[in-house]
Each structure stands twice: as structure tokens, then as C-alpha cells.
Amino acid sequence: MSTLSNNKSQGGKKHHSDEIRYAARSLFLRKQTIPEIEEELNVPRRTLYSWMDRDDWKALLRNESVEEAIQRRLTVLAEKEDKTDRDLNEIDRLIASLSKLGRARQIEINNAKLKAAPVDSDIVQDNRKKIEGAPAVVRSKNRKNKIKNDVSFLTEKDFKQKFHKNYFAYQVELANAKKYRNRDLLKSRQIGASWYLSQESSEDATLTGDNQIFLSATRAQAEVFKTYIVNLYQEHFDIELKGNPMVLNTANGPASLYFLSNNSKSAQSYHGHVIIDEFFWIHKFNELYKVATGMAAHKKWRRTLLSTPSAVTHEAYDLWTGDRYQKRFKRKREEFPGFKEMQSGVLCPDNHWRKIITLDDAEAGGCDLFDKEELKIEYSPEEFRQLFMCEFMDDTMGVFRLADLQACGIDTDIWEDYDPKADRPLGNLPVYGGYDPSRHRDDASFVIIAAPLKPGGKFRLVQKLHWKDKSFTWQADQIRQLTKRFNFQHIGVDTTGPGLGVFDIIKNFFPLAQPIHYSVNSKTALVQKAKSVIEPGRLEYPAEWTDFVHAFLTIRQTSTSNGGMTYSAGRTNSTGHADVAWATMHALIHEPMDTSRQSCSSVAFG
Template sequence: MLMPAPHVDQRRAARSLFFRGWPVTDIADELGIPRTTIESWKSRDEWAKAPMIERAESCIEVRFQTLIEKEKKTGGDFKEIDLLGRQIERLARVRRYQAPGGNEVDLNPNVEARNAGSKKAPKRNEFSEQDAAELRRQFHESLFAYQHTWRHSADERTRMILKSRQIGATWYFAREALDDAIATGRNQIFLSASKAQAHIFKQYIRQFAQETVGIDLKGDPIVLWNGAHLYFLGQNARTAQGHHGNFYYDEFFWSQNFEEINKVASGMAMHKQWRKTYFSTPSATSHAAYPYWTGDRYNRRRKKEDRVEIITDRAAIAAGLRCADKVWRHMVTIEDAERGGCDLFDLDELRTEYPPDEFANLLMCQFMDDGDSLFTLAAMQGCMVDSWVDWTDLKPLLLRPFGMKPVWVGYDPALGQGGDGAGLVVLAPPDKPGGKFRGLERHRLKGMDFEAQAAFIRRITQRYHVQYIGIDVSGLGQAVYQLVIQFFPLVRKITYSPDVKSLMVMKAQNVIDKGRLEFDAGWVDLAQSFMALKRTMTDSGRHVKYSAGRSTEIGHADLAWACMHALINEPLEGRTAANTSQMELY
């Protein structure tokens, strides 16, 4: 019986299946064609000798046609059609390259345009006019309303901005400074509490240039093609000397030796072409920068008739105001930020998480009176150092930042899932009796259940050589403890009581008073956490309690308590050759 001649598409389909590794017998069964016919096509068309590119083209063609003929296409189908189309185009370029006379241009058309251009090497850190215009466009389009207020104030000689936490001030001023440096060639100087904090500016600037126009800025300082220098300095009068340009002073209300540093910093911008910008969250009224904000510093050495009234009322400076001392002042609370378009916060949740006094300080731009605090601003400033400069054995960018040196971990868990945050602090213990504790890492964790909290602690044990972990077993703490003990059997359970909390506070005060605790000056949140702690009496009047407002038993200052959970691993009187035992906290 004579079989009808197979359709040419069957021959192509058979070849495609062969290229995909199907045996001849299986191809014949799949297509309903005699095996001898398949063998004849294979031999006549030399399928086995076909080059790899031809095999790839065949497979792509079949899949492409299948998707094109599909009536109801999904989003994934359209993506695959686009991908296959690009592969067909790429294989066509390879065909042209392999043909007689083919060259690199056939593979990459951009080569021809590149070769046709100037052979002159591009300048380092160079922005074209188009780059500058695109960078400025994206900069302006990304701003919230209060950041536009800052942008319109950029020509003010001196700006002083009081702000809520986490509203994008450092992010904004990094972009403003880069835009100004490109447009004018003026130097930009970033002064922060520490070198690590200053490099956040650098990170934002490099990220902005890379993501916007694909330019990878290099160097420290970054030197643009037009001569503008971008300096990133820690809070050290010696390192700040000798530079000139616009300067930005980050978190100046938390700086040490403010008068000395400010004298040097303001000298960097003494010429009339330079601009000065101070911005910070509030600290305490005892800080040396507070009289600058209120205007008392301006009026202090002037005759009575020459004194001026400086208005710092929130309503008066809500839109920015150049005051009588020629300082442009602005205040942005978290509520102002929300009204200005910032949708990054849930204010109701934050009001639940933070007690009123701490909410007012951290988010509503109100200064603390640290007279009743267990840990004053002055005491905390004594702990703040420039870790990048002072600590040579810490390498934060490595997988094991502290090598095999021992660390202690303190953890203060959240009271309940979805409620307040949990705090974790990693301390390097003293390497000799009476030595210093050093804060290597701190974290605030929100919205995690007990399993996620335990998993986070486990990752810390994988990054450091952990010798001790102290966990408060209140709230979710007991559940976290039960999971942590499975991978770290030496974890220590801390059960809160008035006596236990008193011991921890006394230990922390002793360590801090003796200058034995250090952490990076950029850790403003840890300093705020300690300063929030106050001593009061229980309702019965029989016991002292320590509270920051979250509850009468634990208080809110999670980072401070986490730090104390680690500090308490050293005996109250300190570790000596004859005394290595821990205090009993069960």
C-alpha cells in the first residue's frame, strides 16, 4: 500500500525532534510516519552532521511558532516570545559572522559606533550635559514636598534643619550636593559623627550616579572631571582642616566637641560662595549646639539693644524661615513628612510602638531634658568613637567582620508578634581585665515572629565567633530562647525582676562611667535608647523600676537593654584573674 507523501512540516518537525535528542523510533511513533521514512530523511539531509547553530535555530523556530499560534496568550507567553525573538536575531548575527567576510561588527553593531568615535579615553568621573540633565530631572522628580522646600533653600548661606528620623535627609542632601558639584564645580564636604556615617553620603552619591546615568564614581575623595572634590569626613577637627567648599554637617546635635568642630567646619565655608547646611534629629537641651538652634549663642555676647528674637516655633518655621541671625531654619516632624507625601510610615503603629516622650523626641523634633535620665547625653557622648579610624581589627565588609575573635550577644525580644521592635547588640568583650567593650553591630527587628527572630540570631552566630548570648525570656523571648538553645546550647536565659534589672543598670553605669563602652558615633539610636531610661518607683512605693514607657516591667529602650544583656556577662565587679564567674540571673 502506497503511503501519501508526508507534508514538508512533518519533515521539519521530525528533524526538530531529532535535534532535541529523540530516537528515530520514538519520532516515527510520535508523528505516525514509518521508521524507514524518518531514517531516509535523516540520511539524506545529514541531520547527525548539522552544526549546533542549526539545531538551536530549529528548536527555537518550533517553540516560537507554537506560541504565535496560541489564541489566548499569558503574560509569560509574551515574555517568552520576546526572548525567542531576540535569540533568533542573535543567531542571525552569528550566521553573518561565520559567513565569508564576517567580522566583529556582525556580532555587536555597537563596535562600529565605538570605533567611529573619538579614540580619546573618557575622563574619570565625567558627566556629559545629557547626563547632568537626566540626573537633575530624576533628582527633582523623586522628591517629597518638604525636600522641595530644602531644594528651594539651596542658595541660603546657612541652613539649620531639625528633623524626624528616617525621612530621607541624608539621601536628599547627598543628591543635592552631587547636582551642585556637577553644575558649578564647587567642592562638597560631608561631616558626620564618624567616618562610617560619612560614607553613607558616599554610598548614596555613587548609587544615584550609577542607577541614573550608569557612571561609576571612584575615589576617596571623589574628584569630578570639572575639578569638584567630594570629601567624606568623620568628626575630627584635624581631618576637617584645610578643606574648603559647601559643607553638610550630619546629626550635629549628637556631635562631641561641637564648638571646636563647628569652628573648623564653618571656617571651611567662610568665603561667600560656599554654603553651610546643618541637619539633625534632636538630642538634649544640654547639648552645645542647642543654643545655636534657639539663638541664645547669637545673643549671648551682644549688647541688649543688639539682641534679636529667634523664632523656632514649629508653626512659624514649618515652611522654612530666614531668622534675624540670617540662619534659615526648618523643622520637619514625621507628621509634616506624611503631609508632604512621604508614605513610608504607619503613624498609628509608631504611636503604639513608642511611648509619648520618646515619640516626641525621635519623631516630633522635641529635645529631651536628660536631667532625669539614668544615662545622660554627656555620658553617652563619651562612648561614641569613630570606629573606622579607631578600630583596625574590625572589617565590616567581610563575611566574618571580626575574624575568630570572641563576641557577646545581647537580645531583647519583642513583647508580642506585630508589636514593638526587638533589639540585638553584638559586643566585643575586653581582651584583658578592665578593658573596653566595643559595639560591633546593633539591629532593631520589627514584625518578626519568634522563629524569624531565632533565625536572625543564628545568622549572627555564623558571622561571628559567639561565646555568649543573653536573652530576656519575657514576651516572645521564651519561644526565641527555646529555638536558640537548639543551635547554641550556651545561650543564657535572663528572667526580669526588679533586682535583676537593678544589677544590669548598675553594671552598665559602672562600665560607662569608667569609659569602658565604645560604639560608633553614628549609632545615635543606641545613645537615644540609653537616654530614654528613667528610674521611678512602683505604685506600691516598695521597689525601683526602670522604664522608658513601653511597660512598667520592661521599658521600651530595646537596644539599651540588649546591650546590657551582653554587658552583664561580666561580673558586677569586673572580670579579674581570680573572678570569671557570671552573675545568676535566672
């Protein structure tokens, strides 16, 4: 029996051990309430109050500041696994109190600095007007004790002059839609949505003191927002921002900017405005969405979702179409706005404001960064519609399934043995390579996959390289340099057409290079091997590589001229697509179908 529960009973009265009293006092000093201690230690409330008064527990707290006391209590509540509504309300009240104390302390600091700073009084008065209700810190390059991430002197006018004047028309529309609590954005690639939301969120944090939470499939993808924010403040305001979370010292108290990966456990206790990036490419979206909406449960917090479309089987698809709302709340279906209406931005029956921005919409809104005709040459019609015209893919017709592919995406922080900046990124661990040549205008692709160390183990796709408009001798030389950094055991090369020239050079410095000549049999072997690796989750790749997933989704089963079956992705002699998928298959094929075999014999690809 535990010492803490070893209570002796004499005459019907419980006598608690010294350990119990010490434990109760310790919990009290950690800011647990008497009722909470009663529940945890099973000691009557009256007894606890008696101990508190007799031993003067409160005296032990008299040297503790108010902020320290609040932080202690917040720690206790944050550690509770099953938080009640009462606990959550107390957390919000404590955070609000802490913010008020922070603002008061900041005002004292600012006042002190204003008194000490040798500046013209007119400048001081001008800066006082910049922050409503609080004096501003006068910035000086010669100031020794600068406040970290100090943005307290920035005003709405500063952002209008530096940020807003650079917005395209659709970004202005997104800014006007801040009044909606839920914003769902379906967009073309590379139109500046993440760039805009980085500005909107950092401006909002600076001017209001509100927390901002950025969620993505991986930490690296979430920190794209951080990079934008750091660069914007450095360029426009000469402010160097640091930290993750990045805590801004604003005129309204501290504002925290969190950059998080798709890991619900790390995000449970945060609260603020939430942005979920590329939500149509996040695995287990519903689980993340539940956590994210919980972090923004209060009516003051916005939830903003943005993404390029993936496939109709993704978990978020029914949220976008409104089917989730229709099923849960309505017996009779309500009419949801159509594609064209959403291109103008519209509030839907489920109180979500939805907006679609295609490449055409972006160009009409002033974006001149694209060459549309060039893109149509580089991508198949299906790829172009999905990547730039906001059309979802029907992966029910494809060979590979979105759910299987996304289940293989991970946050590569767990790869402790991989350092891409090192001379030998994987040391001497064995790797496989796969090369897919360029045809006419598409990229050539090369992938590097860390091989399993035991039969049936996992492959890790550590690098993918794209080479455009480069000669086959240049590409072969790039592969030569890679063989000096990685311990290649296999390099598979498509020699059906233009890849033959690359292969002829590669085999001179890497004799283990394997030619792959496409035929019905060889394509079947490539696809079936890839399926046998992907479907059971034996492949890992960085979850932010949405182009990798897209490449596999474009592969279809088609019929040959003589009625047979084969696989394709719109490839011809003059065009090539899904290149990174084929390059991956060229690498994976080195492992035999029977994974119990320790070594691989040559596969015939005639």
C-alpha cells in the same frame, strides 16, 4: 650643635656652611619665598638673594610647568601648622589660578575631542550651546579614553528634568533657601533630607565647579551621601563616579567632593560648601563646628546643618535655639521665631535660616512613605515625638547622659581586627551576646559585644540585629548561626515573658546562655553595671548608631507600686522599647562589678 646651625664668625661677619646654602636652595625649590627662608634658617635676606643670583637658583625651575609650580607652593603652605591670613589668602589665589588653568586645559581637550569625534555637526553645535563659553565633550560608549568623572556636558536643564521633578514640596523649599549662607534643618527621620542634599550638592558642583564637603560622625555615615550621588548619576545620566575625594571634571574646572568623618585634623585644609549631617548626634560638636565654619569662611560658601533632635544638653542646642547668639552679641534678648514659624522656614536674627520638618509636615508636602498609625504603635509616645515630631529629649531626667554615650561613639575604621564580611569576623576573640525579645509590635534585638582582653579593658559593640514579626524558633536559629561565626562566652536572655521560648532552644546548643528574669533587683544590677561601663568610656560603638544612644536616653528611674525605685522605658507586657539598650545590658552583665576578678560567677536574677 646641629650642622645646620654651625656658622663660624670671622671679623664680625658670618660665614654659612655648605649645608646651610643647600638647605636654603632646597627650600627655594620647594617654593618657599626668600622672607620665609630667612625666618626658618636665620640667614639674612640680602645673603639669600646673593646666593640665588650667584648660583642661578631660578634656572633650576625653568623646566617646571606653571601648574607644577603652583602645586609645589600649595604643598608648602598646606604643611604650615599656624597659617596666617596672608597664607590663607595666597592659598585661595593659587587655587583660583589652578582652577583657571584646569578650565583652559579642559577646553583644549574638549576642542581636540570634538575635532576627532565622528559626529554630526548639528549635534556638535547643540552641545556647544550647553556649556556657556566652552565646547562640550560628546559622550560616546565606544570612546576608549574617557575622562574620569566627566560631567562637563550636563546642563541646568538636565537636572531639572531628572532631579527637580521628583522633589516633595519641602525639598523645593530647601532648594529655594540656597540663597542663605547658613541653613539649619531640624527634621523627622527618613524624610529624604540627605537624599535631597546629595542632589543639590552634586548639581551645584557640576554646574559651578564649587567644592562640596560632607561631614558626619563617621566616614561610613558621610559616605551615605557618596552612595546617593553615585547611584543618582548612574541612574539618570549613565555616568560612573569614583573616588574619595570624588573629583568631578566640570565645564568650570575640577570640583572636589569630600566625604569626611568627625576628625578635625583631616579637614583643616579643605574649602567649599559644607554640609554637617546629624549634627545633634556628633560628639564634641563645637570643635567640629569651628573647623567646618573655617572651611566655609568665605562669603561664597554655604553651611548647611541637618539632624534629628537629640537632647537639650547637646553642645549644638544653644546654637539651634539662638541662645549662643544672644549671649555673645546682645545685651537685650532678641525674639527668635517659634516652632510653628520655623516649620515654614524663616531667617532668624543670627542670619541662620531655620526650618523644621516634622512627619506631619513631610506628609503635607507630598511624602506618602509613612504609616503614621503604625509608627505610633511601634514607638512609645516619647520616642515618637522625638524621632518624628522634632521634639528634644530632656536627658537631665534620664539615667544615662547624652555626653557619656556620645563619648563612646567612634569611627570603627580603627577596629583592624574586625571584618564583618569574614566567616569569623573577630577570629577567635571572645564575645558576649545579649537578647531582648519582642513584645507586641516592637523589634526583638540581639547584640554582639567583643569582650575586654584584660580586666578593666574596653567592650566593643560590633553588631546589633533587629528581628520583627519572626517566630521564636526562627530567632533562636539566627542565634545558632551566629554562634558558628563568633566565639561566644555568654549570651544573656530576658526570660520575663516571650523570651522564655527562645531561651529554651538556645540553652540546647549553647549551655552557657544565662536567663535574666526582671525584678527590681535585677534591673538595678543591669543599669548600674551599664553605667559603670559607659560613664568611664569603657564601651565603643559605631558613632552613626544614633538609635543606640536614643535607646539608653529613654531609660528612666521610676517608682514601684509599693514605693520602691526601679528602671523602665515605657515597657509593659504588650509593648517593648529601648530594646537595643536592654539587649546591651544583658550582655554587659556577664562582667562582675569588680573588674579585677578574672572570671564571672553566676548572677542571681530571681
